[in-house]
Amino acid sequence: MQLNVDLTQFDLFPIEFKEINPEDFMFTLDHSGSRIARTDFKIENGGNKILISPDSNGYVNDILQTHIELTHKNTVVINAPVGQGKSYAIIQTVKRYYDSPDKYLIFVASPFVSLIKQYCNDIVKDAGIPESQIYSYDNIGRSSIDYTQRAIQVITANTLLGNPGEDGFKNSDTKREYINTLVAHCEKQGIKVIFIYDEIHDSYHNFQQEYIFNLWKWRNVVHKNFILSATYNEASKVVIEYLAELTDYKIQIIESERKRFIDKQSTLHLHYSSDYNFTSRTKEINSLIKELVLRDKKLDILCYSKSLAKSLINPKDETGKLLIDNYKEIKDCTSELTVNQREENAEPNNQYDNEKCNVGTNFKTGVSIKKDNHAFVLFSLPEVPDFLLGISMVSFQEV
Known part of the structure; x- marks a missing residue:
């Protein structure tokens, strides 16, 4: 609705x-x-x-x-x-x-x-x-x-x-x-x-x-x-x-001064799901991503958990295959650390890339997204009143 x-x-x-x-x-x-x-x-x-x-x-x-x-x-x-x-x-x-x-x-x-x-x-x-x-x-x-x-x-x-x-x-x-x-x-x-x-x-x-x-x-x-x-x-x-x-x-x-510049604002769409856990197979997630891909949007997805991000870029799942087929290379922006250490002190490869579709957990602040016809999707688990028995999904879309 x-x-x-x-x-x-x-x-x-x-x-x-x-x-x-x-x-x-x-x-x-x-x-x-x-x-x-x-x-x-x-x-x-x-x-x-x-x-x-x-x-x-x-x-x-x-x-x-x-x-x-x-x-x-x-x-x-x-x-x-x-x-x-x-x-x-x-x-x-x-x-x-x-x-x-x-x-x-x-x-x-x-x-x-x-x-x-x-x-x-x-x-x-x-x-x-x-x-x-x-x-x-x-x-x-x-x-x-x-x-x-x-x-x-x-x-x-x-x-x-x-x-x-x-x-x-x-x-x-x-x-x-x-x-x-x-x-x-x-x-x-x-x-x-x-x-x-x-x-x-x-x-x-x-x-x-x-x-x-x-x-x-x-x-x-x-x-x-x-x-x-x-x-x-x-x-x-x-x-x-x-x-x-x-x-x-x-x-x-x-x-x-906090001043509105209407022509610079993105449109905000709020979605709610009654699912207890989110995965790539969650109905609302799957349908939203399909819609954005169909509209030929450049896409970035920020997730509240590493496991959700990983499920979204899994090529064996329908959503992951859709993203890979459409955007070719998906940038995995999740932590590479194990017990706070990166193996062999290697240079990190999980940083946001403006040239790619980014899916992950680590570009929640400070990142400059410089894309036209872009949709930024945020999956979150907010604290909500008891009568809201769902998990909110927020998507920002640049029209």
């Missing part, structure tokens, strides 16, 4: 989001749970956050750059929605530091390994920085490249923190040597360090108390932190406080 509902009445509704406000860093709780004032953090711009608006095309880069002072030591918190080009803007900031006559080492810390290659490619393409000046996480322990001679380091937040992940006992020796070598190099050469934490909403949980102290290795050379997200939460604010301690407790908050 399909419901036809006029949704234009919602166009003027305000867009709700988690704000980052100066008051978040001006008060704390004492041992009794009472709210008390604190004076250790300094909110710049006269104690107020900076409010910006996207340009007529919906982007914030031009206005954002006017508020970023390269030589000033502080922690910059950027709160901007999806689609306003905040990642592009931060890459342009990377270029400004790279072109500066001063010496800087720039870290781009990704929440996921699967985003590393995209960041590297975008820095080359959008900032015009030579690939020879970028060191990628994928090279750690796999090449003899002298990373101390590369101005830009694209790594994971876990590597920077020395966090081995949920299944690891300790960070690898090569990663610890990598960090310690760069710290010593920057101190010896007088190089200032810039840290960029993109998509912080997906890496805040990595900032565990036992690993935070590893950031203090950089205390003599850290110059600036950039923290970016479209979906902050309360835990993110604690991470901001940790990082701001390294920049003399100075915090600059930049928040972009």
